[in-house]
Amino acid sequence: MAVTLRQSDADFEQSFAAFLTTKREVSTDVDAAVRGIIAEVRNEGDAALLDYSLKFDRTDLAALGILITRADVDAAYATVDQEAVEALKFARERIRAYHTRQLPADEHFTDAVGVELGWRWNAVESAGLYVPGGTASYPSSVLMNAIPAKVAGVERLVMAVPAPDGVINPLVLVAADLAGVEEIYRVGGAQAIAALAYGTETIRPVAKIVGPGNAYVAAAKRQVFGTVGIDMIAGPSEVLVIADASNNPDWIAADLLAQAEHDGSAQSILITDDAAFGKAVETAIENQLKTLPRASIAAASWRDFGAVILVENFEAALPLANRIAAEHVELAIEDANGFLARLRNAGSVFLGRHTPEAIGDYVGGPNHVLPTARSARFSSGLSVMDFVKRTSTIKLGPDQLRALGPAAMTLAEAEGLHAHGRSISIRLNM
Amino acid sequence: MAVTLRQSDADFEQSFAAFLTTKREVSTDVDAAVRGIIAEVRNEGDAALLDYSLKFDRTDLAALGILITRADVDAAYATVDQEAVEALKFARERIRAYHTRQLPADEHFTDAVGVELGWRWNAVESAGLYVPGGTASYPSSVLMNAIPAKVAGVERLVMAVPAPDGVINPLVLVAADLAGVEEIYRVGGAQAIAALAYGTETIRPVAKIVGPGNAYVAAAKRQVFGTVGIDMIAGPSEVLVIADASNNPDWIAADLLAQAEHDGSAQSILITDDAAFGKAVETAIENQLKTLPRASIAAASWRDFGAVILVENFEAALPLANRIAAEHVELAIEDANGFLARLRNAGSVFLGRHTPEAIGDYVGGPNHVLPTARSARFSSGLSVMDFVKRTSTIKLGPDQLRALGPAAMTLAEAEGLHAHGRSISIRLNM
Numbered sequence: 138m139a140v141t142l143r144q145s146d147a148d149f150e151q152s153f154a155a156f157l158t159t160k161r162e163v164s165t166d167v168d169a170a171v172r173g174i175i176a177e178v179r180n181e182g183d184a185a186l187l188d189y190s191l192k193f194d195r196t197d198l199a200a201l202g203i204l205i206t207r208a209d210v211d212a213a214y215a216t217v218d219q220e221a222v223e224a225l226k227f228a229r230e231r232i233r234a235y236h237t238r239q240l241p242a243d244e245h246f247t248d249a250v251g252v253e254l255g256w257r258w259n260a261v262e263s264a265g266l267y268v269p270g271g272t273a274s275y276p277s278s279v280l281m282n283a284i285p286a287k288v289a290g291v292e293r294l295v296m297a298v299p300a301p302d303g304v305i306n307p308l309v310l311v312a313a314d315l316a317g318v319e320e321i322y323r324v325g326g327a328q329a330i331a332a333l334a335y336g337t338e339t340i341r342p343v344a345k346i347v348g349p350g351n352a353y354v355a356a357a358k359r360q361v362f363g364t365v366g367i368d369m370i371a372g373p374s375e376v377l378v379i380a381d382a383s384n385n386p387d388w389i390a391a392d393l394l395a396q397a398e399h400d401g402s403a404q405s406i407l408i409t410d411d412a413a414f415g416k417a418v419e420t421a422i423e424n425q426l427k428t429l430p431r432a433s434i435a436a437a438s439w440r441d442f443g444a445v446i447l448v449e450n451f452e453a454a455l456p457l458a459n460r461i462a463a464e465h466v467e468l469a470i471e472d473a474n475g476f477l478a479r480l481r482n483a484g485s486v487f488l489g490r491h492t493p494e495a496i497g498d499y500v501g502g503p504n505h506v507l508p509t510a511r512s513a514r515f516s517s518g519l520s521v522m523d524f525v526k527r528t529s530t531i532k533l534g535p536d537q538l539r540a541l542g543p544a545a546m547t548l549a550e551a552e553g554l555h556a557h558g559r560s561i562s563i564r565l566n567m
Numbered sequence: 568m569a570v571t572l573r574q575s576d577a578d579f580e581q582s583f584a585a586f587l588t589t590k591r592e593v594s595t596d597v598d599a600a601v602r603g604i605i606a607e608v609r610n611e612g613d614a615a616l617l618d619y620s621l622k623f624d625r626t627d628l629a630a631l632g633i634l635i636t637r638a639d640v641d642a643a644y645a646t647v648d649q650e651a652v653e654a655l656k657f658a659r660e661r662i663r664a665y666h667t668r669q670l671p672a673d674e675h676f677t678d679a680v681g682v683e684l685g686w687r688w689n690a691v692e693s694a695g696l697y698v699p700g701g702t703a704s705y706p707s708s709v710l711m712n713a714i715p716a717k718v719a720g721v722e723r724l725v726m727a728v729p730a731p732d733g734v735i736n737p738l739v740l741v742a743a744d745l746a747g748v749e750e751i752y753r754v755g756g757a758q759a760i761a762a763l764a765y766g767t768e769t770i771r772p773v774a775k776i777v778g779p780g781n782a783y784v785a786a787a788k789r790q791v792f793g794t795v796g797i798d799m800i801a802g803p804s805e806v807l808v809i810a811d812a813s814n815n816p817d818w819i820a821a822d823l824l825a826q827a828e829h830d831g832s833a834q835s836i837l838i839t840d841d842a843a844f845g846k847a848v849e850t851a852i853e854n855q856l857k858t859l860p861r862a863s864i865a866a867a868s869w870r871d872f873g874a875v876i877l878v879e880n881f882e883a884a885l886p887l888a889n890r891i892a893a894e895h896v897e898l899a900i901e902d903a904n905g906f907l908a909r910l911r912n913a914g915s916v917f918l919g920r921h922t923p924e925a926i927g928d929y930v931g932g933p934n935h936v937l938p939t940a941r942s943a944r945f946s947s948g949l950s951v952m953d954f955v956k957r958t959s960t961i962k963l964g965p966d967q968l969r970a971l972g973p974a975a976m977t978l979a980e981a982e983g984l985h986a987h988g989r990s991i992s993i994r995l996n997m
Contacts, residue, residue, distance in 0.1 A: 275982050394986040481689040538923075
């Protein structure tokens, strides 16, 4: 059973603060191991990839090849359900349409002094997309990572996916192909991140690496950060559902379980102003668990990390939602728009009673790679912006240098940087 | 003497590739020490800040106080040059005007199916600005870090600056005050980063930490990343000057030295199409070094990391510039705009013969916190975007759920996530 917190209780603030800081993941310290793997890939290149794949994935890349060929991708198409392919295409078009609106505009203007100013955006030249193997190998995540890069204009998009026991989810290869990924490697773990960052004989290095992974992958991304760009470090997923008593408890229960079934450290939180409705949702969860294939995972998540928070009214829920800063927020309340206007910290918001979060996982259009573990307080979901970077521009003529130069020379002097001052004064004949 | 590379030489590619990968900093492994400091601050709070300040900065915070008071700031105003204060105000207005244009717009639209989509931007609630002590304690950097946060709408802006031997650069306090920083702490190093990330009795935690620092500060930022947001990890500064023979060699020499005087691991690179002009610049550098207060630093930087690259023409310089991906690029050539249009990787570009880079350090308007060490390939300078984050939004009604639901259910099924599918089917009465 999930925990119940009542805002009217005297010790609510204490309980809520403790709830917020609950660790949902055991952080295993794999830094040293990962440091060794990265050094080995830098020194030994492809040979290290072969060794590690044999050791960790029980896969002989000498036989299978590091590169996944066009024939491999065609073979994958032959084994997958055509309905799933059509669904991926449907998702691709919606995701592409939404992300195309994120393309930022260049700026160029002349200020009152006559200084020309502005900035220009350029796509990252190459990006590596990591895709986990096994059960977390999601075709939908391939689309969500690859499409923003393509929309941004990244020319070279590389994917790395391990093949534990030689097996790769064929729908992952199909999704990659549909998203326009033309270079795929059969390698995973920290060794894949090292290869993408530093290169090997077979794999040319990329400028930026994105995509989720296990503790080794996360540690490797942290270590190569600076040599290449990385996206956020993803933690276990979470949903905050804010719902009034006008909702069907079965619908809300289904939404909470959809989050809980991801893994045992996922988190589902219900905030409601009606204790009876909260109870009804809890009962519905118990009932639905009986027929859920992943019931044991979902039950563990709901038991260990689930919560029902009872508030006096939704005005009072607002500061709580901002402190939770959830990855996903469903607003199944009358004034969803009013609540949204003052909700500061959230990865993605699902408005109204007919927008279950699962729509956003697949076909909504917005990205499903979102800030977890309260990081929506300071970061955003994956977007086109992650695959572009900005160059600022400035142009002065002699008149503008006369106008701006003296103040710059004063500050350079104050900072003890005389050559800075001289580069200006020499042009002003001073 | 700087190295000279000739693009026409047979071994140019090899030399240039080696030049690109030259390490300019000795990376000291302070990870374990920093891990200890962070743990100590988390456990002991203010007491740890007092201990470390005594040990590392020879400063007794029990006597001086952790908080820098309004009286301290007023006292700082009394000691600084009024001309410098006016120059800071001039810089502030220009930086603010430029950054105000970076404020991103919210988006809201309805697609062909009737799905309401969009996103909303919100400022980070609180940000911590780290300012180094000693000679790298630059008032201009205070403006460059604080103003984008203020423009973004960050309500709580906190500054941490160490007081080695009790001393803080008074102009740093004045710059903070002018930029609207109302909360300043007399603490530095990894302990300051830990305090900003986790809080102590005196210092409430922030959501994001920005600002440059030494190896301890950089390692601490890397370690707290995830608990809070961080900006990029700054490396030694660099300039790439691309200049033809129509330039005054003295001007270009001054620009190269302005970069070199920062520190011994700074880097100044000249690309020119005229060998005689390159020689003239080198001679001018030798001459100017004779009268430069920071001559020994600048000479070491130019000797160890400086380079003159001779190209056939500026068309041939373009791929080199993109590979160098310099923090600062000066384009002192005829067709500067044409070159800029195809320059992909650069932090900030200075166009024409009257825009020395030093203008951008102080009063140009664009930010001077820029990607170093080739990271302009994948990252941007500091901006308002670093202090805002995006929440995506989506709203479906019953009709839209009927239109999008089936494809989502197909993909959920393919990924083995049955509760995802159920959260949709239950609303469609399926």
